[in-house]
Amino acid sequence: MISSEIQAELTAIVGEKRFRTDPETRISHSYDATPLYQTLPAGVIYPTSTEEVQDILRIASKHSMPIVGRGSGSNLSADTVPPEDGLVMVMTHMNRILELDRENHTITVQPGVYTQKIHDTVEKEGLFYPPDPSSMAISTIGGNIAECSGGLRGLKYGTTKDYVLGLEAVLANGERIQTGGKLYKDVAGYDLTKLLVGSEGTLAIITEATLKLIPLPESRRALVAHYTDLDTAARTVSHILSEGIIPCTLEFMDQKTIQVVEEYAHIGLPKEMAAILLIEQDGPPVVVEQDLRRIREICHENGATHLDVAQTEAEGTRVMAARRNALAALARLRPTLILEDTTVPRSEIASMVREINRIADQYQLNICTFGHAGDGNLHPTLLTDARDPNEIQRGEQAFADIFAAAIRLGGTITGEHGVGLAKAPYLEWKTGRIALEVMKGIKKAFDPQGILNPGKIFTDTPSRERGKA
Amino acid sequence: MISSEIQAELTAIVGEKRFRTDPETRISHSYDATPLYQTLPAGVIYPTSTEEVQDILRIASKHSMPIVGRGSGSNLSADTVPPEDGLVMVMTHMNRILELDRENHTITVQPGVYTQKIHDTVEKEGLFYPPDPSSMAISTIGGNIAECSGGLRGLKYGTTKDYVLGLEAVLANGERIQTGGKLYKDVAGYDLTKLLVGSEGTLAIITEATLKLIPLPESRRALVAHYTDLDTAARTVSHILSEGIIPCTLEFMDQKTIQVVEEYAHIGLPKEMAAILLIEQDGPPVVVEQDLRRIREICHENGATHLDVAQTEAEGTRVMAARRNALAALARLRPTLILEDTTVPRSEIASMVREINRIADQYQLNICTFGHAGDGNLHPTLLTDARDPNEIQRGEQAFADIFAAAIRLGGTITGEHGVGLAKAPYLEWKTGRIALEVMKGIKKAFDPQGILNPGKIFTDTPSRERGKA
Numbered sequence: 039m040i041s042s043e044i045q046a047e048l049t050a051i052v053g054e055k056r057f058r059t060d061p062e063t064r065i066s067h068s069y070d071a072t073p074l075y076q077t078l079p080a081g082v083i084y085p086t087s088t089e090e091v092q093d094i095l096r097i098a099s100k101h102s103m104p105i106v107g108r109g110s111g112s113n114l115s116a117d118t119v120p121p122e123d124g125l126v127m128v129m130t131h132m133n134r135i136l137e138l139d140r141e142n143h144t145i146t147v148q149p150g151v152y153t154q155k156i157h158d159t160v161e162k163e164g165l166f167y168p169p170d171p172s173s174m175a176i177s178t179i180g181g182n183i184a185e186c187s188g189g190l191r192g193l194k195y196g197t198t199k200d201y202v203l204g205l206e207a208v209l210a211n212g213e214r215i216q217t218g219g220k221l222y223k224d225v226a227g228y229d230l231t232k233l234l235v236g237s238e239g240t241l242a243i244i245t246e247a248t249l250k251l252i253p254l255p256e257s258r259r260a261l262v263a264h265y266t267d268l269d270t271a272a273r274t275v276s277h278i279l280s281e282g283i284i285p286c287t288l289e290f291m292d293q294k295t296i297q298v299v300e301e302y303a304h305i306g307l308p309k310e311m312a313a314i315l316l317i318e319q320d321g322p323p324v325v326v327e328q329d330l331r332r333i334r335e336i337c338h339e340n341g342a343t344h345l346d347v348a349q350t351e352a353e354g355t356r357v358m359a360a361r362r363n364a365l366a367a368l369a370r371l372r373p374t375l376i377l378e379d380t381t382v383p384r385s386e387i388a389s390m391v392r393e394i395n396r397i398a399d400q401y402q403l404n405i406c407t408f409g410h411a412g413d414g415n416l417h418p419t420l421l422t423d424a425r426d427p428n429e430i431q432r433g434e435q436a437f438a439d440i441f442a443a444a445i446r447l448g449g450t451i452t453g454e455h456g457v458g459l460a461k462a463p464y465l466e467w468k469t470g471r472i473a474l475e476v477m478k479g480i481k482k483a484f485d486p487q488g489i490l491n492p493g494k495i496f497t498d499t500p501s502r503e504r505g506k507a
Numbered sequence: 508m509i510s511s512e513i514q515a516e517l518t519a520i521v522g523e524k525r526f527r528t529d530p531e532t533r534i535s536h537s538y539d540a541t542p543l544y545q546t547l548p549a550g551v552i553y554p555t556s557t558e559e560v561q562d563i564l565r566i567a568s569k570h571s572m573p574i575v576g577r578g579s580g581s582n583l584s585a586d587t588v589p590p591e592d593g594l595v596m597v598m599t600h601m602n603r604i605l606e607l608d609r610e611n612h613t614i615t616v617q618p619g620v621y622t623q624k625i626h627d628t629v630e631k632e633g634l635f636y637p638p639d640p641s642s643m644a645i646s647t648i649g650g651n652i653a654e655c656s657g658g659l660r661g662l663k664y665g666t667t668k669d670y671v672l673g674l675e676a677v678l679a680n681g682e683r684i685q686t687g688g689k690l691y692k693d694v695a696g697y698d699l700t701k702l703l704v705g706s707e708g709t710l711a712i713i714t715e716a717t718l719k720l721i722p723l724p725e726s727r728r729a730l731v732a733h734y735t736d737l738d739t740a741a742r743t744v745s746h747i748l749s750e751g752i753i754p755c756t757l758e759f760m761d762q763k764t765i766q767v768v769e770e771y772a773h774i775g776l777p778k779e780m781a782a783i784l785l786i787e788q789d790g791p792p793v794v795v796e797q798d799l800r801r802i803r804e805i806c807h808e809n810g811a812t813h814l815d816v817a818q819t820e821a822e823g824t825r826v827m828a829a830r831r832n833a834l835a836a837l838a839r840l841r842p843t844l845i846l847e848d849t850t851v852p853r854s855e856i857a858s859m860v861r862e863i864n865r866i867a868d869q870y871q872l873n874i875c876t877f878g879h880a881g882d883g884n885l886h887p888t889l890l891t892d893a894r895d896p897n898e899i900q901r902g903e904q905a906f907a908d909i910f911a912a913a914i915r916l917g918g919t920i921t922g923e924h925g926v927g928l929a930k931a932p933y934l935e936w937k938t939g940r941i942a943l944e945v946m947k948g949i950k951k952a953f954d955p956q957g958i959l960n961p962g963k964i965f966t967d968t969p970s971r972e973r974g975k976a
Contacts, residue, residue, distance in 0.1 A: 141745055141854040164751060180955045186694045190836060197692060198702070200669065215942040220852035222882035223666060223922035225655045225705045226930075226937040228946045232668070232701040253751030276610055282633060282722030324793050383689035385610040389954035411690035459696075470696040473684040477697045479952025483945055495696060 039123065040080040044101055048125075051093045056131070056494040058480065067126045067311040069174075070111035070118040073374045075459055079106075079120035086131045088206060088214060088245040094127060096212035098489055106491045107243045109150060113185055115378050115458025121492050125402045129180050132245065135159060136434050142220045143251040144203060149180025149244050153187075156249070165251040168195035171454070172362045181251050188234030188454030190287040190358065193412030195252075197454065199475030201236045207234055207245035210485040220248060224280055233480070238456050239491040241484040243322055256500060257321035258286065259330050261317045261352030263342040264308045268292075269311040269343035272324040272388035275411045278317075279384070285327050286414030289361050292391065295408040295419075297367070302367035306346065315342075315411060316361050318354055346360050365419070368452055372404070372421040375432075380444035381453030384414040392445040394418045400439075401432040441467060441471035462497035508592065509549040513570055517594075519948030520562045525553040525600070531680065536595045539580035539587040540642075542843045543895055544803035544928055548589035550576075555600045557675060557683060557714040563596060565681035567958055576712045578619060578647030582654055583846050584927025586707050590961050598649050601714065602801045604628060612687045612720045613672060613821035618649025619711050622656075625718070634720040637664035637875060640885065640923070641831045649713050655705030658921030659756040664721075666923065668704045676703055679954040700826055704951070707925050708960040710953040724789035727755065728799050729823030732784045732811040733777045737761075740782040741857035745878045746805045747786075748853070752798050757881030758785040758830050761860065764888075766835070771836035772829040775815065784811075784880060785830050787823055809950040832887070833877050841873070841890040843899075847906055849913035850922030853883040862912040863887045869908075870901040884922035907970060910936060931966035 039058060048057045058064075059081040069076045086089045091446065098105045098211075104124035111118045120126045133150035145160055145167070153174040156167050156382040168190035171177060179257070183205070188197040204218030217229040218224055228267035235240055248311060275288060291299065291307075300307040307314065315410050317328045330347070337345055358368075369375050382390045391407055394416070398405035409416035418440060420433045441451045441464045451457075451464050466474050466484070481488070509528060509616040519527045521733065521925070527533075538545045549572075554560045567574045574595035580587045589595050602619035607628065608743045613635070614629055622643040625636050638660035640646060646656070652674070657666040673687030675828075687693055687700040703710055733742040744757060760776075760783050769776040776783065784806070788798045799816070806814055817823035829836075838844050862877055867874035878885035886908055889902045910920045910933045920933050935943050947965060950957070 074879040139852075139854075140749065142852045143748065165648070188696075192692055199610055199698070208944070213941045215939060215945065217942065219917055219919065221919055222655050222853075222918075222921040223661055223850050223879075223884045225921050225923060225925050227926060227934055227943065228710075228921045229655075229701055229705055230942060230945065232698055235947075236509055236698055239540065241697075253753065258517075279612065280609065282721065294763070295789050322794050322797070324964055325791050328791070351762065381690055381692050383608075383611045383613075384691075385608075410692075415692045448688055448690075450688065450690055450695045452694050453690070454694060456694050457696060465696055469686075472682045472686060473699060474696065475682065476678070476699065476952055480702075481695055483790065483948025483952055499945075505656075 042315045044097065044103065044448045045440070047097045051090055052083060054309055061257055068120065070113055070116060071461055072114050072116040073376055074430070075119045077114035077120050077122055078125045080123045082126045082128060088208065089285070090421070091208045091243055092212040092214060095208055097209060097213045098125060099318055099487060102487055102489060104489050106240045110176050110179035112173040112177045113181060113456060113458065114379070115452065115456040117458035117494055119454050119459060129245065130178065130383065132460045136246065136348060138163065138222065144220045145251060146246065146248045147179055148246060149178060151179050152303050153177055153179050153182055154467050158253050161254055165250055166254040167201060167249060169198045169201055171220050172365060172428065179247060183235050183244055183247055184237065184239050185456045186444060186454070190361070192250060192409060192410055192415065193288055194284045194286045196368050199232055201250045202231055202247055203250050204248035205234055207242035207244050207354045209485060210490050211240050218248065222312050226335065235392065236456070238458060238494050240481060240494055241490065256321045257326050258318055258320035258354060258358050259326050259352055260316065260318040260348040261330065261334065262343040262346040262357060263317065263337040264311045265313045265341065267312050269388050269392055272317060273314055273344065274337055274340040275384065275449045278333055278410065281336070283332060285317050285333070285412065287316065287318040287358065288410070290411035291364070291408040292405040292406060295364055298406065299360055299367045300372060302370060303363060305357060308344065310501050312452060316357060318358060327328050366417055368406055372423055373424045375426040376420040376422060376433060377419045378440060379415070379452045379455040379456055380418065380440055380449055381415040382444055382447045382449030384412060386447040386449065387411055387414055387416070390444060390447055390449070392415060392439055397436050397439045401436040403433060403436055414449065423425070438464065451503060457495045459494060462495055463501035465495065466500050510606065512528055513566065513572065516566045517563065520559055521554060527551045536591060537584055539928070540787060540931055541583050542845055543899070544588045546584035546591055546874065548595045549592045551595045551597060553597050557677065560679040560712055560714050561683060563954070564677055566680060567594060568680045570958060571956055571958060573958050573961050576708045578650035578783055579645050581642040581646045582650060582925060582927065584921065584925040585929045586925050586927035586963055588655065588928060590873065597623065599647065599805060605715065607632065608689065613689045613717050614720060616648055617715060617716045618647060620648050622646055622648050622651055629720050630723055632721050635723040636718060636720055636780055638667045638668060640668060641834060642670055648716060652704050652716055653706065654706045654925045655923070657884060659758060659830070659879060661879055661884065662757055663753045663769045668701055669721045671700055671704050672717055672719050673717035673971065674703055676711035676713050677958050678711050681954060682731045687717065688855050700774030701771050707927060707963050709950055709963055711794060719753060724797050726792045727787055727820055727823060728787035728818040729785065729826050730799065730803065731815040731826060732786065732806040733780045733813040734782045734810065737860055738857050740784055742866040743806050743809040743811065743922060744853065745956050746809055747802055748881065750801065750805070752801060754786050754802070754881065756785065756787040756791045756827065757879070758858070758877070759880035760833070760877040761875060762876040764833055767840060767875065768829055768836045771839060774826060774829045777813065785826060786941045787827060797812045804936040830936040837875055837888055837890060841892055843891045845889040845891060845902060847887045847909060848921045848924040849887065849909055849918055850884040850886070851913055851916045853881060855916040855918065856880055856883055856885070858914060859885060859916055859918070863909055866905050870905040871913050872905055873902060883918065926964045929964060931964055932970035934964065934970050
C-alpha cells in the first residue's frame with residue numbers, strides 16, 4: 039500500500055488522471071509478457087515529460103519506494119513485473135519523435151515511441167534503423183533500449199546497442215544526465231550510453247534517445263531451404279558465412295516449429311522437414327542477386343532437398359513475417375509458452391539444438407526451437423500449462439540444464455531477452471562471481487538505495503552451481 | 508621510491524630480468540607519445556601471463572601502489588604517463604595470437620599483439636579487422652582497446668568498441684574476470700566488455716581479447732578531390748552521405764596539412780588548394796565502381812576543381828598511407844606537436860574548422876587541421892615548441908576554446924584519443940557533473956583503492972566552466 043502522503047505528492051506532479059491506484063489499473067500492470075510472474079504494484083503513474091520523471095523519482099527516492107519503468111511490457115524475462123508494493127512508471131505518454139536529422143543520419147525520440155513507427159518514419163526518407171525485435175509492432179524503443187533488443191537482422195547489422203548514439207536519462211535520485219550525442223566517435227569518459235543499453239531499467243530511466251540510421255538497402259530477396267536433418271542445415275550456415283556472404287537474416291526453425299507456424303500462417307512451409315533455413319539478403323540489386331545465386335548453390339551442395347525462392351520482395355516479407363509470428367503461432371497450442379533465449383557461438387548451433395532435444399526428451403517436455411542461426415541465438419520454447427505444477431517444475435529443471443549446456447558450449451543464458459527476474463538465478467553461471475560483484479557495484483554507483491527495478495538481474499537466491507558441471 | 512620489500516615481492520613473481528628499477532628503464536617509460544607530460548615511475552615490470560598480472564596486482568593492491576598498464580605508449584592523451592612513484596606494467600611480452608576461429612569469424616589475442624599484425628594475419632584468410640588507428644603499425648591491441656581507438660574507417664565500420672566481443676581482464680585486487688565470448692548477442696548482465704573498451708586502464712588490466720572479424724572487402728578504390736574553399740568540401744561530404752553512399756574512408760586535410768604532407772611524402776597533393784578530401788570505397792567491384800562514379804559526379808557538382816582517381820588499389824593505398832603519416836610529416840616542422848581530437852556532428856565540420864582557424868588566429872598559433880570528415884572527428888594540430896612557455900600557454904588556452912566550441916556545436920572533447928591526463932580538466936564540460944560522479948562510482952566498483960592509472964580521466968583540478976559559455 040502506498041501512503042496518503044506519497045499519493046498526494048505523486049498526484050501533485052501528474053494530476054489524478056495520470057496517477058492510478060485502482061485495482062483494475064494495478065492488476066493490468068502486475069505482469070508482462072513472461073508467464074509465471076505476477077506482482078501487484080501499489081500504483082501506476084504516467085509521466086509526460088523528463089521533468090515529471092525527475093519529480094517522480096525524487097519522491098520515490100525520498101521514500102525509498104521501488105519503481106519500475108516500462109513501455110508495452112512485451113519483454114520476456116519478467117523485467118517489467120513490478121516490485122512488491124512498488125510503483126509502475128509507464129512511459130507510453132512520452133511518445134514523440136523529436137527530430138529526424140537527415141544530414142547526420144540520426145533520429146531523436148522519446149522512449150514511448152513504438153519501434154515500428156521509427157522504422158516506418160525513417161524508411162520513408164530512404165533511411166534504415168536495422169534492429170527488428172519480433173515485438174517491434176508493439177514494443178517501445180525505450181523498452182528495446184532497456185533490454186538491448188536484438189532481432190532477425192542482428193548478424194549483419196548488430197542489435198539495439200549498435201544504434202544508440204546518445205541518451206538522456208534520469209537517475210534514481212531524480213538527477214538528469216545526457217550521454218553521447220550525434221557522434222560516431224566519442225571517448226569522453228566511460229561509455230555510459232552502451233552501459234545503459236541493456237541495463238533493464240536498473241540503472242536509470244531513459245527519457246530520450248538519439249539513434250543512428252544508415253542508408254536503406256536498395257533491395258532484398260528471401261528464400262527458404264528445406265532439410266531432412268539438422269546437421270546439413272547447420273553446415274549450410276557455416277558454409278555461407280565462410281564464403282564471406284553475410285545475409286541480413288539467417289533464421290532456423292525445427293520441425294515442430296515449422297508445423298505450428300504453417301498451421302497458423304499457411305505460407306507453404308514443409309511440415310515433414312527436420313529443419314528449414316529462412317535466408318534473406320539485402321543491398322544493391324546486383325549484389326543481392328549474386329549472393330542469392332551463390333546461397334542457392336551452397337544450400338544444394340550441403341544437402342537442402344528443396345529451395346523456395348521468393349519471387350518478389352513482398353513474398354519474402356510474408357515469409358519473414360511468418361517467422362516473426364512464430365511465437366504467436368506456438369501460443370495457440372498450449373495455454374502457457376515459456377520462450378528461452380540461449381546463445382552459442384554459431385559453430386555450436388547443431389550441438390545446441392541436439393542438447394535441447396535431448397533435455398526435452400529427458401524431462402518429457404514439448405520444446406520447439408527456432409531462432410537466429412547466423413548469430414547462434416536460439417529460442418527453445420516450452421509449450422506447457424501454468425496450472426500443471428509438475429510440468430512447470432520439470433520445465434524449470436530443463437531450462438537450467440539448457441543454460442548449463444549453452445555455457446559449456448561457450449554461450450550465454452540470454453542473447454536478446456535480458457536477465458530480469460527469470461534468469462537472475464543463473465546469471466552467475468555466465469559471469470562468474472567476481473564480475474557479478476562488479477556489476478552490483480555499478481548498480482550502486484547509479485542507484486545507491488536500490489529503488490530502480492529491484493530484484494532484476496541480481497537475486498539473493500542464485501541457483502545452485504550447475505553451469506560449471 | 509619502491510621499498511625493498513615490494514621489490515622482493517615483485518622480483519619473486521617475474522624474476523630480476525623482467526622487473527627493472529634502473530634509471531634508463533624508468534626514464535624511457537616516464538612518457539608516452541603526448542608532449543609536455545612526464546613522470547618518473549618507481550619501476551617497470553613485464554608480465555608474461557595472466558597469472559603474473561594477477562600476482563603483480565595483488566602486490567600493488569596490498570601496498571596501495573599505483574600502477575599503469577601500457578603497450579607501446581603511442582597514445583596521445585598522456586594516458587600511459589606513469590603515476591608518481593608508481594609501477595609501469597608493460598604488456599608487450601604477452602604478444603601471442605591465441606586463436607583464429609575461421610568458423611565463428613573471431614580472433615583471440617593477448618594484449619601485446621601489434622594491431623597491424625592482426626590485420627595481416629586475418630587478411631591472409633580473407634577476413635577483416637576494420638579498426639585502423641594511424642598508429643596501428645606500432646600500437647598494441649591492448650592499448651587500442653583501452654583507448655577505444657578509431658581510425659580512418661570509423662564512418663563505415665565503427666571503432667575498436669564495435670569489434671571487441673569478449674575480454675579477459677584482471678581487477679585491481681588481482682581477481683580475474685571474463686566478459687562476453689564468441690557471441691554476437693549477449694545480454695547477460697551489464698555490458699562490461701563495452702565498458703572496459705575505452706576505460707583507459709583505469710578499471711582493469713586487459714589480458715586477453717576476442718575480436719569480431721568480418722569478410723574482407725573484395726576491392727577498394729580511392730580518389731582525391733581538390734577544393735578552393737572549405738564549404739564546398741564540407742558540402743561534398745554531406746551530399747555523398749545523403750545519397751546513401753558510405754565510403755570506407757572520407758578524410759579531410761586543410762591547406763597547411765596538405766603542404767606539409769606533400770613536402771614529406773611527394774604523392775602529388777595540390778599545395779595551393781584550401782582543402783582536399785581523400786575518399787575511398789571498398790566492397791564488391793561492381794558496387795565500388797558504381798559508388799566511385801557517383802562520388803566523382805558529386806565532387807564536381809559541389810565545386811571540386813580537380814579529381815585524382817587512383818588507377819590501382821596500390822595507388823590508393825599509397826595516398827591513404829600519406830594521410831596516415833600526416834602526424835609524422837607535421838612533426839618535422841616544429842619541435843613539438845600537440846594533436847587534438849575534437850569531434851562534432853558531421854554537419855558541423857565546416858563550422859568547426861572555421862572556429863579552429865579563428866581561434867588559431869586569435870592566439871597567433873600555427874594549427875593544421877586534418878581528420879575524418881565522415882564522422883566529424885577532426886585533429887587540429889598545434890605546431891609549437893615545448894621550450895616556449897608563452898606559446899605553450901597560448902596553445903592551452905586555444906585548445907580550451909576549441910573544446911568549448913566543439914561542445915557548443917554538439918560535439919565532444921575527444922573522439923578517439925581518450926581523456927587521459929591531457930583532457931581530464933575538460934571532461935565535465937562534455938559529461939556534466941552528475942554523469943562524471945556516476946563514472947567515479949563505476950571506477951570505485953572496479954578499483955576501490957584507486958590504484959589503476961590514477962589521475963587519468965578524473966582530476967581534482969577541473970578547468971573553469973568555459974564549455975557552457
